[in-house]
Amino acid sequence: MAEEHYPEDLKYHPEHDWARVEGDAATLGITWFAQDALGEIVFFEPPAVGTQLxxxxxxxxxxxxxxxxxxxxxxxxxxxxxxxALGDAPETINDDPYGEGWMVKIKLADPGEADGLLDVTAYRQHLEEGV
Amino acid sequence: MSNPSAETLRRTSLYDAHVAAGAKLVPFAGWEMPVQYAEGIKAEHINVRSAAGLFDVSHMGQIETTGPQATEFLQSIFTNDVTRIPVGGAQYALICRDDGGVIDDLFTYRMGESRYLTVTNASNHQTDFEWFAQNAGNHDVDVIDRANEYAMLALQGPAARDVLAQVIDGMEPERMKIEQTTVAGRVALVAGTGYTGEDGVEIMLAPEDAPHVWDALIAAGAKPAGLGARDTLRLEVCFPLYGNDLSLDVDPISAGLGWACALETEFIGAAALREIKADGPARKLAPFVFTGPGIPRQGNLVLKDGAEAGEVTSGTMSPSLQVGAGMAYVDAALAEPGTAIDVDVRGKPRSAEVRGKPLYKPAQ
Known part of the structure; x- marks a missing residue:
């Protein structure tokens, strides 16, 4: 499993999800904390292309x-x-949660929404508060 | 830091060893137990299937039954034929209510002509002890709660006996036998039993001696394994787990444990089981594997042609088979190996096939 880390260029959701926003699109995944809490991930089935999140x-x-x-x-x-690729190798989410362990890419409905997410400092503080 | 529920949890004498080994500790049946260590459930599982794993199962309880009528008394509450246990031997049995509902499943060791040691499930120990005491009635026996006097280790896997050989003084017990011996210089009961389907032993000893023996077995080549791996290992070989596959609501015949029920001994519940056997159970506990994606979980419904036809009682991703696998009570007509069923996993029907026991056959 990967060492605990939280990249600075990501936006974070308090439920332990991350978003890498690039223009009007974003890549999504779960944080190191989330995969560590779960333990070895043995199954992940991504939503179909076209699904509205x-x-x-x-x-x-x-x-x-x-x-x-x-x-x-x-x-x-x-x-x-x-x-x-996560279908055959779901453990990739443990090994590389912010890289190869990404889950979906979405076309943002409202790019302004990202302003409401946590930055890395706020997310780390959220973790320290023990949620 | 101070979680109120954590304060009431009991710790085994190996707690410090678990912390040192990087265990993830979770509440289990009133105890704080290691669910896994640093390497994780899959690695621990594979290690037990290929080498030797060491489990702390000190949460399990022990009841000693002794006295001139010990055999007759146990015969009256155990489903199996107690008279067939040789001195130094072991036997699996269940205890049932009058209606056949399962109170617990347990292993009993015959320590002497009229002395038995029974190992109980942690969550049932108190109930079991009360059941023993209450039914001892007019038998000339003493029933003694020994749960606090034993720690218990399970050393399991194809290399378990090689590991044990390095630290045991004297004979290793054969399968289904128990020996009083010395392990790493400490007095211990060593039994050729386990809950993984692999060869190996279970060791009962004084709690204060357990850390030393644990360390010696680790030094001899065993790796720690947690309750998570214990669950996936037992499920692959279709050993039932009380609270999942067994409960007061099911009977041993439906659970496929008729082989452990000597009805002619007229134990408590025998009449009810005889009736169930004669009529044929409405549902039977059947192992199954998923033929596509997904993981079955306890409580998922079994579907046949879209209609409810059973319920999953144990389910996981099988580390050896690398598919979703489990056991379910299904309508008796569906219990035949090869039958196609679906399992409703949180709203998604997943394809599955009923299999025979065991789902995984250890190589030996």
Whole structure:
């Protein structure tokens, strides 16, 4: 598993999801904290291309040997690409949560929504508060 | 830091060893137990299937039954035929209510002609002890709660006996036998039993001796394994787990444990089980694997042609088979290996096939 880290160029959702915003699109995934809490991830089925994600709502499930967890959309938008490689190698989410372990790319419904997310400092503070 | 529920959890004498080994500790049946260590459930599982894993199962309880009528008494509450356990032998049995509902499933070791040691599930220990005491009635026996006097380790895997050989003084027990011996210089009961389907032993010893013996077995080549791997290992070989596959609401016949029920001994519940056996159970516990994606979980409904036809009682991603796998109570007509079923996993029907036992056959 990867070492604990939180890249500075990402936006964070308090439910332990990240977004890498690039223009009117964003790549989404779960944070190091989320994958560590779950343990070894053994199943992930991404949503189909075209699925509409709604900020703060679950868009997929991620499963470890013992637990099932919902993946929350940090931003709203339409899925334009899904990481199909995670079907055969879901452990990639543990190994590289911000890189190869990305889950979906979306076309943002409202690029202004990203302003409401946490930056890395605020997310780290959120973790320290023990949520 | 101070979680109120954590204050009431009990710790085994190996707590410090677990922390040192990087364990993730979780509440389990009133105990704070290691669900996994640093390497994770899959690695621990594979290590038990290929080498040797060491589990702390000190949360499990022990009841000693002794006295001139010990055999007759246990015969009256155990489903299996107690008279067939040789001195130094072991036997699996269940205890049932009068209606056949399962109170617990347990292993019993015959320590002497009229002395038995029974290992209980942690969550059922108190209930079991009360059931023993209450039914001892007019038998000339003493029933003694020994749960606080034993720590318990399970050393399991194809290399378990090689690991043990380095630290045991004397004979290793054969399968389904128990020996009083010395392990790493400490007095211990060593039994050729386990809950993984692999060869190996279970070791009962004084709690204060357990850390030393644990360290010696680790030094001899065993790797720690947590309750997460214990669950995936037992499920692959279709050993039932009380609270999942067994409960007061099910009977041993439906659970496929008729082989452990000697009905002619007229134990408590025998009449009810005889009736269920004669009529044929309405539902049977059946192992299954997913033929596509997904992971079954306890409580998922089984569907046949879209209609409800059963319920999953245990489910996981099988580390050995690398597919979703589990056990479910299904309508008796569907329990035949090869039957196609669906499992409703949180609203998604997943394709599955009923299989025979075990789902995974250990290589030996």
């Amino acid at each position: 709604i900020k703060d709502s679950a868009y997929a499930e991620v499963e470890s040997v013992k637990a099932v967890s919902e993946v929350i959309a940090p931003l709203s938008g339409e899925v334009i690409e899904a990481n199909g």
